[in-house]
Amino acid sequence: MSNQSTSPQITFWEFFQSLGKTFMLPVALLSFCGILLGIGSSLSSEGVIAQLPWLGNPTVKLFFQWMAWIGDFAFGYLPVMFAIAIPLGLARDNKGVAAFSGFIGFAVFNLSINFYLKQAGILESFDELELKKQNIKAILGVQTIDTGILGAIIVGIVVYFLHEKFHRTELPDAFSFFGGVRFVPIITLLTMNVLGLAIPFIWPFFAAAINGLGSLIQGAGIFAPFLFGAGERFLLPFGLHHILVTLIxxxxxxxxxEVCNNTISGALLIFKEELACSEVTEFSVSATRFLSQGKMPAFLGGLPGAALAIYHCAKPANRMKIKGLLISGVIACMVGGTTEPIEFLFLFVAPFLFVIHAILTGLGFMIMGLLDVTIGNTDGNIIDFIVLGVLQGTKTNWHWVPVIAGLWFVIYYIIFRFAITKFDIPTPGREKDSNEALANEFSGTPANFDSTGYDIEGILVALGGKKNIVSLDNCITRLRLSVQDMSLVQENKLKSLKALGVVKLNDHNLQVVIGTKVQTVKDGLEKLMKVN
Structure with a gap:
């Protein structure tokens, strides 16, 4: 048997960045399902029906109950989605096989644990209450140890490494049918069987470590959400914030x-369980203080205030040229919960402003918790505010959001305007470049800018050409690349082609901040690389 692999080796740093990126596929679905669940549970509740009797119509009520039922789907199958999404996102080739193997791995992993529990007599020895205490529950139809998201992440990572090592395996002629990509689910099945048998012995150590981290975070008291919110922002430029967010x-x-007789762990999962349970009359601040509500002061108020300050500080002749850039950034932030298009306008030219922004974001988390605001979900945008705040009634204390967001708008505007003018920070519209250069950078008028609004060919050249690119991927707003020679990457050229920033992580890995059209740019680069 031989294993011929020509794929470039992934670095430690690149691996953790890419791992965090893979979390976004199931999380994006969770965000949407959270909105469905919020609308459905709110508009089918007896309290809302009492105020709006027409919602009590059987057909209307059934529709919103159905919406809540569909919204609850993603939360119930979250671990298996992570187990599939991780190898899917990490694999460089044959991604479909990697995803398929992820499901096989997760199923066999739990079946193997179930086998051990049966052979050890644990399932027969304890009643339902005792099994619950032992963290044993039904997953994919079998009773197993509930390893949660952490177990799914372990499965996904192991499957990825198995895929990368064996997807080009050549077997002897008699067994050649089982070689290549077909060998990946086979080796996955065998490996996960062994790992599943080991889990009952090693899992208590993993659980103790996570519980210890939880105790450390909860022990910070009122400062816990501040540390989380500020930490997430500080990790964002490096693409590692997804790891922290997923843990919380x-x-x-x-x-x-304990929610409706179920023991639930994880801030978002606790909120979701409370949202779906009709017996819950108040959401838990201890969970929501790590969720959407903490982002809202900065996302709905602070960053729009910073954008206005950047606009007012621009040279009068350049304001109209940057107006569209700033407006699109504010819309992405307030409606989509995507902040990088604004943050990267000042991150590289004034890192101390980003530090202030991170601290103010953390303070927003802390203040929302102190005011007993209870708005969950993941994005912190205007949709979360309306659906999971306003529609849930006064119990969420949503009225504090516009007050604090308005205060944050003023604070950010004052700080940014003072800093930009005092220290002559070259934010958009204040650069020393000529007016013609500015017009080219922000208007997208050059002849080689295609219908996407980007010069894809120019970006490829600025990255050192096709031969310099080892791997190419993207997250929500950034291209993520590994290159052969970093010296061939033309940072200033990329910025002149409308890149919002360039983050060089080490000698071979970098990120190019594009914005919300990053998928289009990445697809264009891949298409161009195949042609040339």
Whole structure:
């Protein structure tokens, strides 16, 4: 048997960045399902029906109950989605096989644990209450140890490495049918069987570590959401914030509560369970203080204030040239919860402003918790505010959001305007370049800018050409690349082609901040690389 692999080796740094990016596929679905669940549960509740009797119509009520039922789907199958999404996102070739193997791995992993529990007599020895205490529950139809998101992440990572090592495996002629990509699910099945048998012995150590992290975070008291909110922002430029966010949202690090006779761990999962349970009359601040509400002061108020300050500080002749850039950034922030298009306008030219922004974001998290605001979900945008705040009634204390967001707008505007003018920070519209250069950078008028608004060919050249690119991927707003020779990457040229920033992580890995059209740019680059 031989294993011929020509794929470039992934670095430690690149691996963790890419791992965090893979979390966004299931999280994006969760965000949408959270909105469905919020609308459905709110408009089918007896309290809202009492105020709006027409919602009590059987057909209307059934529709919103159905909406809530569909919205609850993603939360119930979250671990298996992570197990599939991780190898899918990390694999460089044959992604479909990697995703298929992810499901196989997760299923076999839990079946193997179930086998051990049966052989050890644990399932027969304890009643339902005792099994619950032992963290044993039904997953994919079998009773197993509930390893949660952490277990799914472990499965996904192992499957990815198996895929990368064996997807080009050549077997002897008699067994050649099982070679190549067909060998990946086979080796996955065998490996996960062994790992599943080991889990009952090693899982208590993993659980103790996560519980210890949770105790450390909860022990910070009122400062816990501040540390989380500021930490997430500080990690964002490096693309590692997804790791912290996932731990808080989906593991014991984000807290553990009893909700409707179910023990739930993870801030987002606790909120979702409370949202779906008709017996819950108040959402838990201990969970929501790590969720959407904490982002809202900065996302709905602060960053729009910073954008206005950047606009007012631009040279009068350049304001109209940057107006569209700023407006699109504010819309992405307030409606989509995507902040990088604004943040990267000042991150590289004035890092101390980003530090202030991160601290103010953390303070927003802390103040929302102190005011007992209870608005959950993931994005912190205007949709979360309306659906999971306003529609849930006064119990969420949503009225504090516009007050604090308005205050943050003023604070950001004053700080940014003072800093930009005092220290002559070259934010958009204040550069020393000529007016013609500015017009080219922000208007997208050059002849080689295609219908996407970007010069894809120019970006490829600025990256050192096709031969310099080892791997190419993207997250929500950034191209993520590995290159052969970093010296061939023309940072200033990329910025002149409308890149918002360039983050050089090490000698071979970098990120190019594009904005909300990053997928289009990445697809264009891949198409161009195949042609040339």
């Amino acid at each position: 949202r989906f593991t014991e690090a984000g807290g553990t509560l």
